[in-house]
Amino acid sequence: MNKKNALLFFVSAAIAVAGLGCSQQSSPVSYEQSAAVGTGSDLVSTDWLYSNLNKSQYTIIDVRSADEYAAGHIPGSISMPFDVISVWATSDFSPGGLWVEVPEISALTTALGGYGISRKSNVVLVTGLPTVNPYALGSPGRVALTLAYAGVEKVAVLNGAFEKWAAEGKPVSTQVPAVTAVDFGYSGSGTMFVDINYVKNKIGNVVLVDARDKAVYDGEITEPWAVKAGHIPTAVSLPAASLWNVTDGTMKSLYELEMIAGSVVGDGKKQEIIVYCGVGGYMSTVWFTLAKLLGYKNVRVFDGSAQQWSMMYDMVK
Numbered sequence: 184m185n186k187k188n189a190l191l192f193f194v195s196a197a198i199a200v201a202g203l204g205c206s207q208q209s210s211p212v213s214y215e216q217s218a219a220v221g222t223g224s225d226l227v228s229t230d231w232l233y234s235n236l237n238k239s240q241y242t243i244i245d246v247r248s249a250d251e252y253a254a255g256h257i258p259g260s261i262s263m264p265f266d267v268i269s270v271w272a273t274s275d276f277s278p279g280g281l282w283v284e285v286p287e288i289s290a291l292t293t294a295l296g297g298y299g300i301s302r303k304s305n306v307v308l309v310t311g312l313p314t315v316n317p318y319a320l321g322s323p324g325r326v327a328l329t330l331a332y333a334g335v336e337k338v339a340v341l342n343g344a345f346e347k348w349a350a351e352g353k354p355v356s357t358q359v360p361a362v363t364a365v366d367f368g369y370s371g372s373g374t375m376f377v378d379i380n381y382v383k384n385k386i387g388n389v390v391l392v393d394a395r396d397k398a399v400y401d402g403e404i405t406e407p408w409a410v411k412a413g414h415i416p417t418a419v420s421l422p423a424a425s426l427w428n429v430t431d432g433t434m435k436s437l438y439e440l441e442m443i444a445g446s447v448v449g450d451g452k453k454q455e456i457i458v459y460c461g462v463g464g465y466m467s468t469v470w471f472t473l474a475k476l477l478g479y480k481n482v483r484v485f486d487g488s489a490q491q492w493s494m495m496y497d498m499v500k
């Protein structure tokens with residue numbers, strides 16, 4: 184194994200372990216008990232996707248691994264796996280480097296166009312259960328965030344993993360659809376990402392949300408990418424894993440999400456909120472929940488997250 188592959192293996196394994204630890208907070212539910220949030224533009228049900236499966240205006244993106252996709256996928260879906268180095272993220276493994284960062288905008292939009300995606304695309308994201316990749320339930324949130332940054336406004340997440348689709352007897356294919364490259368139509372990037380200086384200057388005047396496991400937030404566990412234990416000063420804890428049902432990958436009911444989020448950040452939908460996590464993965468699920476499902480109007484993300492903050496400033500417990 185060469186140095187680059189060894190680093191990628193370590194990062195993927197470390198993220199997966201952290202993801203598994205967070206996932207265990209969710210209460211198991213059966214498919215029948217799972218409360219679908221709805222069939223709106225941001226979170227769609229398996230039934231809705233099935234009824235719209237043959238409509239050409241929808242682009243279904245499977246963010247699972249290439250091997251999982253090859254073993255069976257939703258007909259017509261294209262494979263664009265989320266990983267620490269992929270279309271969706273860049274990672275610098277050198278000392279002081281940051282992992283899981285948003286790609287440079289021109290490289291991102293060029294890559295998206297190569298997969299047939301433009302700013303006007305109607306995208307539906309599909310992930311898998313946290314078995315092969317225990318981090319899997321966080322992947323569509325990060326991809327949705329990245330697409331929003333690129334300017335794709337119509338992005339939905341399938342409410343429930345691929346396994347739920349298959350368990351319901353819906354069609355599964357191994358055929359790989361042809362993809363025609365398009366001009367993405369880039370017109371500027373989004374403003375949801377903020378840097379470490381912005382966060383530092385906003386402390387005390389913004390709702391700062393930590394999306395990691397509560398034990399990590401409390402400093403009881405130190406993740407391998409953070410050089411200090413604890414959380415950024417003034418941050419409140421809203422673990423991403425508290426927002427989904429791990430058994431089938433569905434989000435909790437809209438009522439439950441309102442109660443969970445409201446108890447942490449309040450119900451003021453216009454307040455500024457900045458979300459972070461370990462390296463930039465799970466914060467995206469919280470961003471998606473707050474901004475897309477619950478209607479909070481000013482939610483931003485600190486991509487450097489605890490990894491960068493702990494390099495430069497103190498954490499608190």
